[in-house]
Amino acid sequence: MDIKGNLKIKPTCLLKKIGRETWQCFSVDSPAADILTADCAGIRQTWPVSQGQNDVFLPTTAVPREWLFESGERRVPVTQQPVRRQCVHIIQSSHHDLGYTDLPSEVVRQHVKNLEYAVDCTGRTQDYPEEAKFRIVIEQFWSLAAFMQDAPPAKQARMIELLRQGQFEVNALFGNMITEICGSTGLLASLQPAFALAGQYGIPVRCAEHNDIPGFSWGLARALCDAGVVMLSVGFPQYHCWGGMQLPPYWLEEDLLGHPVPGGFWWESPDGKRLLLWTDHGYGYTSSGSLPTLRSDLESFLDQGYPYTQIRYPVKGASMDNAPYIFAYADTVKQWNQEWENPRLILSTNSRFYQAILPELQELPVHRGEVPGQDYPMGSLSLAHTTAQNTRSHDTLVQAEALLALARGLAGVPLDRCLLDQAGQAILCYDEHCFGFHFPCGPAATAAKAEQELFALRAAGWIHAAAEKAKAEIADRLPSAADGQTLVIFNASQTAATGPVDALLREYDNLGQDLHPATDGYLKPAQVAGRWHVSPQNVYLDGAFVLADEAGLSIPFQIDEITSADEPEPYAGQRLGLGSGTRRYGFFENPAGIRKTLRFMAADVPALGWKAYTLKPAAAG
Template sequence: MSALTLAVLFAVVPILPTQDPESARETSLWTIGKRDGSGAEFALAPDRHSEFTRDGCFAVDRSDPARDWPYVQPGPSDAWAGGRSHTFTVAFGLVAAPTSAGTCRLVLDFVDTHEHQPPRVSLRLNDAEASLRLPAGGGDASIHGEPGKGRPHHAELAFPTAALRAGTNLLQITTAQGSWLLWDHLALTAPAGLAIAPVEGTVIASAQTSPVVHRVGGEPRRLVHASVLHFGAATHARIAVGDEGAIGFDLDTGLAQVDVPTRELDAPTTLPLAVTIGEREVARTAFTMRPARQLTIYLLPHSHTDIGYTELQTRIEQKQVDNLLAGMAAARRTAEYPDGARFVWNVEVLWAAELFLERMPAAQRGEFFAAVKAGQVSLQGMYLNELSGLCRPEELLRLFRTATTISAVTGVPIDSAMISDVPGHTWGMVTAMAQAGIRYLSTAPNYIDRIGDTLVQWENRPFWWLSPSGTERVLVWIPKLGYALSHAIRTLTPRFVDDYVAELDRSDYPYEIAYLRWSGHGDNAVPDPSICDFVRQWNADHAWPRFVIASTSTAFRALEERHGEQLPEVRGEWSPYWEDGAGSSASETAKNRASAERLTQAEALWAMLDPGQFPVREFEAAWRDVLLYSEHTWGAWCSVSDPNAPATREQWDQKQAYAAQADLQSRRLLARVLQQPRAVAFGGAPGAIDVHNTTGWPRSEVVLLSSGISDAGDMVSDVDGRPVPSQRLHGGELAVLVEDLAPFSTRRLLLARGPAHAPKAARVVANGDGIDNGLLRALVDVRSGGIVELRATGIDGNLIDTASGHALGEYLYLVGDDLAQLQSNDIVLLSIDDGGPLVATLRVESQAPGCHSLVREIRLAAGQRHLELSNTVDKQRLVARSYTRRSGKEAIHFAFPFAVPGGRMLLDLPIGAVRPESDLIPGSCRNWLTAGRFADVANAEFGVTWVTLDAPLVEVGALSATLLNSQTDPKAWRSAIEPTQRLFSWVMNNHWHTNYRAFQEGPVTFRYAVLPHRGDDTAEASRFAIGLSQPLLADLAGASPPIDVPLLSLSSPDVIVLGLKPSDDHRAWIVRLYGASGRDADTTLAWRNADTKVWLSDTSEQRRTPADGPIRVPAWGIVTLRAE
């Protein structure tokens, strides 16, 4: 029956008080159970679900609910019930068929459904079909005997009386997806005049051909799964397909399920199926049998790596080392098994392999190398299961760097990667994988929670994901149930294989290669070599499908070789979902972002000042801690339900330590390269300061010198005696204006006692509620403390959209998810911290809900065209009885509504850029997005670049981050982002129900900048944002004169240097060029040493091909160079 017809036959109606079924010309045909919210009258009630063995089959006027209708109907996610769909059947007779058109109602009442995986239910009344997705339930207490703790649900479905027939009628209710439901009551009403008749005789309820091909005596054979309903005395019967030999089976009152053998066919054929008792045929039907697909299913064993969650992180380290040992042992034990049945251990993340090589003795390391060469151990190219949207560009590249270093040691290339649990990945990950030689990505997200419609869009739908530049691609493939199939079904069984292949057939899966993950029983699980025996026996007994235990690379290569040209190409951002949890530890998230930027600067500074002494191991350790903080496991499973539990505190202490260690190490590495032997004096003058530009373009900006290095005085000059503008600020720092500092170069300044030099440009002035430097003027709203007016020279009008109801930088606080309860701060106190002439700072203090205090600083410098905002939230711990209730959920946002008519928004990514909606692929998160460094809102004439230094989460157009706790319904998520010039920085939340933090407290600063501009230049926006993230560095001068000639400069403004570092072998510089303008561009490189030779390279840092002349850099793409 067509989908259009079915939509007319059945429709879920609003929940209304049910009419009396005996009234209004309706009659009750039948009722099963009592509508009392308990289900106590049903079989196995109230808590014996573990004894479930048979699906419900109820014959009206014959059956007993306490015997024939279980209180629970399992779903395919319930391993305890076989991990498959279950069909409950109601059989009822009618004296006569309806004689006139009318409507019947099926009334369904449920005690509860599974909390995280409520089922989708398919219903079939004779030839009419319908589908019903049930809402999430109240938890597991109801299935364990406490129905009062369930979340009841009522539904009614309407259909025409034409669906009914004289004689026996069948209603079949199937849990097609998800987990269990608990029955309370079901009933069928019909127009008056229809009468129930006894259910008699024998009926073939269904006949479905198994998609599996058996080997029987060397011949291919199929099975027909027949469901036979019998209402009468027990007897013996026979059943046969066409003229094939019949098989006998016993019939008792109720449902009998029989597998009927038949031969394989080479074309679709309609065949008869008949049941006989003695010589009399008692039931007949016809079914269509199609040839079975010749399918190969690759099975990928691995252990999902959660660094924490179930146990302390240090224990997980040893677990994964032990898992690698066990995987190698299983591979050795099965080495003589037939091809396809030998165990292969996929090391999900290289962190585990790195730990193994660090901790194991030489003998076991040798065994490891041998196993990798033999294909018994397959290394995957991602270092950790990362929240990629949090990564800075070099951090994202480092995520795959270990793949190149460890493959150099093993001699076996790594061309595949796994990531588990995490839904969605930042677009630049494709570029980062390609830079490391990785072609295949097995992504297997959590299949339950907070994943939007990821699985709806992409489960079993492989595709080529194109990089932002369009010049690279990786093959992406999500298997059934993500990484957790083995968690759900526990063991492979013939019934599972049958159901799985049938599911592929129903979904019109077009390929002859499929794959499944097998991650054992739980997270960080030990290897499960039992699959080898199953596969060995299965392949011996069956022609199709064939199983192959394999590596990710083997499976994906098979798909590429067979179907690669058929696979669709997809281009866009797969905006991730779980990065929102980083807002539960806003201070550490900001700290880790800064550490990554600092390490990038430190690498550049070592390349400039002392490349031969570059401390490779120390940088690796620092980057490791940065990556470990961005890894998806934040804390204990009980972090929200029991935030004071020892497990919660211990795991958070370790997670927090990753960010703290990265911060400490990055500062030490930066200080170490700066701490060259110091000059007591330079040219006879004390107070010499060196200022370093670690970026690839000239810089003009205000540098803040700490009081410790600027105590020589406030008067600043260059080495030639030319005055340099400066100003001592209220915090003790000395602000110094450095102009036109060449790329990758150093300038020396001299500090002395005396009055500071004033800037040449118009001075900046702050008054009671405004700030102005002649180029930019901002006005603060004395009520909200936000900026309500921003005007720039050369651009007409106010750049703030006050009609939005919000001011720029306005504080917004929400408890729960009802936006009607949104709060802002109390009355503000305005004061001037710095009055110019070089720097002016307005201070805005207020009390604010959720905080001990809120302090916002607005800063503007003379000659600058951008405004800087610094918002310090002294967070007050939210006190709640339960952090899973709405009253225990909170969020803090800052508003940024821009007035750029017709402006299009562009969000910076770690590598690439995305226009919300138009560049988002299906399955993307739209409720929030992660911004790399900036957003740009521009029309053809002007725009605004907005920079966020500390907070990565943004809401585009509306406050849409209001999804609390577990979210299992794909329809609950935002489906589209309309064109807008408004965004919100979502800085803090505790919206999760597990893993992330339940509360946070203490001061956290969130820094922003706003740059109005003419035209639309994304490369300039990138330079501006990177400049703020990687400011000019200043320290006491070294003993040697500074080198003010650029180490490297580029000819094209469309290309920027994203990273510069000494090579790990200390023989070259590694340069990463980035097409930041969004246009393909050619650039030449000018080196300080004209004899520098350049090769194209990649993450491996090895020579690839010589790069003579201009370098072509694709739009949004990366080119890595090795220069010697």
């Protein structure tokens, strides 16, 4: 309250033990150095105060009571209320941008170093009070994946120990995903890496975060609930309010929460499951280890009617994305708890916060639906070609997985799934929200764009290679035509299929070559099943053959040839050029078939199966 002469007195939530009693801190803003007194029912306290901010203390109360503060001629009545005991969960993390501050490849290396330092910090707090032991939350899984690949083995082992014990926590999602371009397979895939590590080492994974993205799809709720995630913390950037614009927000937080942020509600998935959705002011209140804004933030929460005893207070190690982890928060928490009795601070994790606040959430509202994404779904169209390629890879990866399983079952071939694991991670990296450099112009932005596109292109290349190897292993174990070529059509879906077939008369070479012993003693390279892709003879390229199914029935077909680099066909220019020469590199083969596509209708190809067709030269038919 501010009366006469601008003397301001404000009760705070801070409690301190003085002697054997607990005293409440009152914030005093005095216009001048003077003597301040406070009177209540015969009790009087007196303090000298300086000009500006001062702290004075009064005994706590179990019931409201009125104090009259006086300084010179200034008189300020203040109501003292009972103070609610609270616990502030200081949650240190690093906002994960796969790019933005540097090239994605360099950002990954930085995060590995940051996590190595964080592991080292835990040894420095072994003798600290439990509340001050060094803890972090790994915001997204991709940095931990890189750490478990590149960090020294001893630090990897220590990391697993810290995760098992709950001193460190890794969130469930692979990254801050652009959920609108993930699709259902992408949303499920974004959870698989964290839960795979959890299953391997017995690590609890219970929470997720979705930061720096103004929106998410409803399917995320279903994916998280089905995986057993109990809390999703979102840090939405309020772009509309930046720069003094004060435009209408894209979601009405107070309407959803029933009070200003921070707060939460139960987010109900389309099938009726629920998880706690918690939102704060962005994704970090401070980046200074001394917590300089904590006191003012707590006063703000009190003024806005924050209803809970547990407070989630996310922090970072620097005023930047991809910030390092810092040790200073441990010392600050230790010192604070030595000085103040309330609120207590604890270096915490999302799971610890959830467990602590859960008993207070009986009256929490329930909401269904989504917050439609804005800038990132639209921004993904800035790389329309690779975004389309990556969207297709969501499905072709699943098909390649099926083909690999079929090849193992039929041929007993121990095909390595490493290519598909690499492809799956690259798909997720592309769908992650950063999508480039923070300044979208110049050499840095161009380099970052190339690395972003490379995620999608690598994924497509690895999927293609794995699928080609699997199909060749199956095809080479089927009966072949004695007087023609055999073409095997695959259906990797779970239902029988009838539809058009587009078969290049010279398939694309795939990534990688395997070495096989040759009869004359040297190692021979091969791409698929110990061989290279087939280059059909001219009789097939000219269409002088009969296409027959497994029953011997003739199937109508046509052969289309690329004659211009501008034709709406995949890789039209390359196929035209490569197929227009003679022998490739002067020897080996004439890949003229790459220009030509065999098209026909395939009927009743069985689910998770194949169908063989024979190309018989017309003279033999």
